[in-house]
Amino acid sequence: MDKLIEAIARSGNPSVVGLDPTPALIPSQLMPTPGKDQNTAGTQPAHVDDGDDADRARSLADAYLRFNRAVMEGVQGIVPAVKPQIAMYEALGQEGVRAYIRSCALAQEMGFSVIGDIKRGDIGSTASAYASHLSGVPGGRGSSPWHEDAITVNPYLGSDGITPFAQAAEASDTDLFVLVRTSNPSSGEIQELKTEDGRAVYECVADLVSEWGRESIGEHGYSRLGAVVGATHPQAGRSLRARMPHTFFLIPGYGAQGGSAQDVAAMFDDHASGALVNSSRGIIGAWRTSEGYSPDMSVEEACDTVSQCARAAAISMRDTLLAALDAR
Amino acid sequence: MDKLIEAIARSGNPSVVGLDPTPALIPSQLMPTPGKDQNTAGTQPAHVDDGDDADRARSLADAYLRFNRAVMEGVQGIVPAVKPQIAMYEALGQEGVRAYIRSCALAQEMGFSVIGDIKRGDIGSTASAYASHLSGVPGGRGSSPWHEDAITVNPYLGSDGITPFAQAAEASDTDLFVLVRTSNPSSGEIQELKTEDGRAVYECVADLVSEWGRESIGEHGYSRLGAVVGATHPQAGRSLRARMPHTFFLIPGYGAQGGSAQDVAAMFDDHASGALVNSSRGIIGAWRTSEGYSPDMSVEEACDTVSQCARAAAISMRDTLLAALDAR
Numbered sequence: 001m002d003k004l005i006e007a008i009a010r011s012g013n014p015s016v017v018g019l020d021p022t023p024a025l026i027p028s029q030l031m032p033t034p035g036k037d038q039n040t041a042g043t044q045p046a047h048v049d050d051g052d053d054a055d056r057a058r059s060l061a062d063a064y065l066r067f068n069r070a071v072m073e074g075v076q077g078i079v080p081a082v083k084p085q086i087a088m089y090e091a092l093g094q095e096g097v098r099a100y101i102r103s104c105a106l107a108q109e110m111g112f113s114v115i116g117d118i119k120r121g122d123i124g125s126t127a128s129a130y131a132s133h134l135s136g137v138p139g140g141r142g143s144s145p146w147h148e149d150a151i152t153v154n155p156y157l158g159s160d161g162i163t164p165f166a167q168a169a170e171a172s173d174t175d176l177f178v179l180v181r182t183s184n185p186s187s188g189e190i191q192e193l194k195t196e197d198g199r200a201v202y203e204c205v206a207d208l209v210s211e212w213g214r215e216s217i218g219e220h221g222y223s224r225l226g227a228v229v230g231a232t233h234p235q236a237g238r239s240l241r242a243r244m245p246h247t248f249f250l251i252p253g254y255g256a257q258g259g260s261a262q263d264v265a266a267m268f269d270d271h272a273s274g275a276l277v278n279s280s281r282g283i284i285g286a287w288r289t290s291e292g293y294s295p296d297m298s299v300e301e302a303c304d305t306v307s308q309c310a311r312a313a314a315i316s317m318r319d320t321l322l323a324a325l326d327a328r
Numbered sequence: 329m330d331k332l333i334e335a336i337a338r339s340g341n342p343s344v345v346g347l348d349p350t351p352a353l354i355p356s357q358l359m360p361t362p363g364k365d366q367n368t369a370g371t372q373p374a375h376v377d378d379g380d381d382a383d384r385a386r387s388l389a390d391a392y393l394r395f396n397r398a399v400m401e402g403v404q405g406i407v408p409a410v411k412p413q414i415a416m417y418e419a420l421g422q423e424g425v426r427a428y429i430r431s432c433a434l435a436q437e438m439g440f441s442v443i444g445d446i447k448r449g450d451i452g453s454t455a456s457a458y459a460s461h462l463s464g465v466p467g468g469r470g471s472s473p474w475h476e477d478a479i480t481v482n483p484y485l486g487s488d489g490i491t492p493f494a495q496a497a498e499a500s501d502t503d504l505f506v507l508v509r510t511s512n513p514s515s516g517e518i519q520e521l522k523t524e525d526g527r528a529v530y531e532c533v534a535d536l537v538s539e540w541g542r543e544s545i546g547e548h549g550y551s552r553l554g555a556v557v558g559a560t561h562p563q564a565g566r567s568l569r570a571r572m573p574h575t576f577f578l579i580p581g582y583g584a585q586g587g588s589a590q591d592v593a594a595m596f597d598d599h600a601s602g603a604l605v606n607s608s609r610g611i612i613g614a615w616r617t618s619e620g621y622s623p624d625m626s627v628e629e630a631c632d633t634v635s636q637c638a639r640a641a642a643i644s645m646r647d648t649l650l651a652a653l654d655a656r
Contacts, residue, residue, distance in 0.1 A: 022457070023466050053468035060465070087450055091460035093473025097425045121482060122415055122447055123512035123580075129350070132419035137388070138351050140381035145421025154449060156484045156507060158514035179484060184451035186486035193532055196522045201529060204521055252451075 001175050001226060001248045002218040004150065005273060007080035007113050013318040014268070016115060016250075017075050017310070018280025019084040019103060021064040025285050027302040028295055030067055032059030057092040061099035064089065066299075067306065068103045071284050072110055074307030075314045081113040081149075083250075083278055104147035113149045115250065119179065120165075121154030127161045131168035142172065150175035152228055152250070155205050162212055162225075169224045170216060175248075176225050178209045181240065183230025183253025202236065203243070210244050222248040222274065229267060231259020231277065237267040241274070249275040255282035255317075261324035272325045279317055286313035329503050329554060329576045330546040332478065333601060335408040335441050341646040342596070344443060345403050345638070346580075346608025347412040347431060349392040353613050355630040356623055358395055360387035385420040389427035392417065394627075395634065396431045399612050400438055402635030403642045409441040409477075411578075411606055432475035441477045443578065447507065448493075449482030455489045459496035470500065478503035480556055480578070483533050490540055490553075497552045498544060503576075504553050506537045509568065511558025511581025530564065531571070538572050550576040550602065557595060559587020559605065565595040569602070577603040583610035583645075589652035600653045607645055614641035 008014050023031065032055075072082065084107075089100035104114045120130045129138075133151050136142045153165050155178050165176050181191055181202045191202040199207070206227065213223030223246050229237050231253035241249070249267055253259045254277045268275045286309035287293050293305045336342050351359065360383075400410065412435075417428035432442045448458045457466075461479050464470045481493050483506050493504050509519055509530045519530040527535070534555065541551030551574050557565050559581035569577070577595050581587045582605050596603045614637035615621050621633045 020454070053465045053471050053473065056468050057465045057473055060467075085450075085454055085457075087448070087454045087457035090474075091457040091466055093465065094422075094426055094429050095473075098422055101422050119450055119482075120415070120447070122413075123510060123515075126348070126413055126415045129413075129415035129419040137381045137385045137421065138419055139388075140384050143381050145381065145385055145423075146418075154447075154482050154484055156482055156518055157510050157512055158517035158519070160512050160514040182451060182485050184485055184488050186488040187451075189486035189536060190484055190529065190533060191486070193521075193529060194524045195529075196524065201518065201521060201523075205518060208517060 001222040001224055002220055003173065004081065004113050004175060004276070005220045005222065005248070008273070008276065011078065011080040013079055014272070014275060015079055015277045015279060015314070015317055015321060016081040016083050017071065017079050017283045017314065018117070018278050019068050019071065019082050019284065020088050020280045021067050021284065022088060023060065025281065026063055026067045027287065027293070027306065029297060029299045029302040030063040032056055032063070054095075057095045061089070061092050061095035064096070065099045065102055066303065067284075069106060070303040070306040071310045072107060072112065074310035075283065076110055078311060078314045078318065079112075081115055081276065082107045083115040083117050085117040085280070101146060108147050108149070114147060115177070116146060116148035116151040119152050119154050121157050121161050123157060124160040124164060127157075128164040131164045134165070134172045134174045135168035136172070144172065148174070150177060150226075152177045152179065154179050155208065159208065159212060166212060166216065166225060177228050177250040178205070178225060180206050180209060180227040181229045181233050181236050183232045183257050183259070187230065206240055206244055210247055213247060217246050220273070222246055226250055228252065231264045232257055234259070234263035234266060237263070241267050241269065245269075251275055251277045255279045261320045264321070265324040265328055268325060277321060282317065283310050283313045286310055329550040329552055330548055331501070332409065332441050332503060332604070333548045333550065333576070336601070336604065339406065339408040341407055342601070342603060343407055343605045343607065343642070343645055343649060344409040344411050345399065345407050345611045345642065346445070346606050347396050347399065347410050347612065348416050348608045349395050349612065350416060351388065353609065354391055354395045355615065355621070355634065357625060357627045357630040358391040360384055360391070382423075385423045389417070389420050389423035392424070393427045393430055394631065395612075397434060398631035398634040399638045400435060400440065402638035403611065404438055406639060406642045406646065407440075409443055409604065410435045411443040411445050413445040413608070429474060436475050436477070442475060443505070444474060444476035444479040447480050447482050449485050449489050451485060452488040452492060456492040459492045462493070462500045462502045463496035464500070472500065476502070478505060480505045480507065482507050483536065487536065487540060494540060494544065494553060505556050505578040506533070506553060508534050508537060508555040509557045509561050509564050511560045511585050511587070515558065534568055534572055538575055541575060545574050548601070550574055554578055556580065559592045560585055562587070562591035562594060565591070569595050569597065573597075579603055579605045583607045589648045592649070593652040593656055596653060605649060610645065611638050611641045614638055
């Protein structure tokens, strides 16, 4: 986790921007021109051709990439990392995956650390294949075709679903974040189940993550295996901070989902390190509440507005977080 | 689950072939020509260009697609479904995703039901985006860019990570399989944790899956929300069969991973329905132990051998399964 920690220190900002575009989050100027797709809603024929949807997917994917570029131009020099959520891109099929990979590559070129929010997880041999996200094409020279510096993974399959990722991270000097306590309302259905020995399931997972990371603790005291801990569970976050002293936290759920700066401040260590707070809609959707934006703008003007609003929102989030950390 | 159950009945074969290619599982004739990639192992430069790996990824992706076509030509008319494991394709980046989608589309054209083994799962808004795997491009006409008839999903995030998939499955007449008890050795680390009320975590998940599926029980008595239950846990499988009478099982772990025909037979219902057994290496790798294969063969001859061996292995697996079901 050393490289990420150093990037955070250089920027003086423990936050990451979620690059999670949706049709509702990008200015209308960037959207595919409304065609018959929109006008035939409700009169869908029994057999449809892929053609129209493929065109729409390609146009949307291009729009997502352009939008991401505008966001990143805005927050460059302010935030150390971006976290593209691959689901938003997979929604567009192959063209979306292309936009995801190109967004990651562009982010790395622009100097961001890229956390691929892919939440993969599978049995050992399959996890090894997924681990190519970090370690590269099988039999190749080690350059990852995905351009990610870290990825998120799901722990439900246990250690042999994690070990291949951990090995790939070690070999490629990259990092993992394992889901421990997610930010969504129903996350407790499984994660908060109490086990016989009194621990909740998420605490058992936390202990496994600490154990899995023991061999990879870096110069700054944190292992390559981080944990995803939602801002919406401040008490759990505080107790996990104490429980997992060598585990770096990736914290989703700040802002739009309800987590406050005070909530997340308690999940940092005593040196105001040990955590990275994600905001997606609050940054990339900031243009939507700006008086500076108008639907009559050109594409270039709309992208400039996206950049400026994202930058202002990222600065505001940084200052709020730093103030909350100072006030502890 | 009605369409899948009817396809199984038509073929008289409750098995599915896992399309999980790896470099080791495809004949050398199909592999990219060994170039300097292979010869520079151990002398990897500090900064590598993506170029060589991108070429290798493209060649391997083409090889995977050709290999899958050979396998499917062999098992056509014998097995009702194929289950491509997307990790094997993601290992090749964007080119691999292209081969995955083209394999799925080809499988559908050839009359197979396609179960995308993608094990996705995320918070609600993100799960909605992933659900486009089934329901199509946002704002489009509903044709999925992934060409899947069902997908596997991960339950760790609870019901709001599953509901969007269930809704998409309902809208697009497709199915889900939720991970309940996976086949891998370390799966018990989380799944077998005992909770306060005496249930194991996987039993709690099983009960949630039954609950989530209650609204979508079809003509044949099974809901759209199936469960993944590994053949390597025969006792758990038997008890889950009784516990989840309306949940169809997708059973990995048969053959290479150690599950026997007797083990899986106990996971079917009294009418020899209610489950679909996967085999990957046992079918797609059958050519490797065949006397009919020679490394001197042409590409066409090698593909024919792959087809014939896959067909023979699929028939043998079918007959073994049916005999075990008869013998109950």
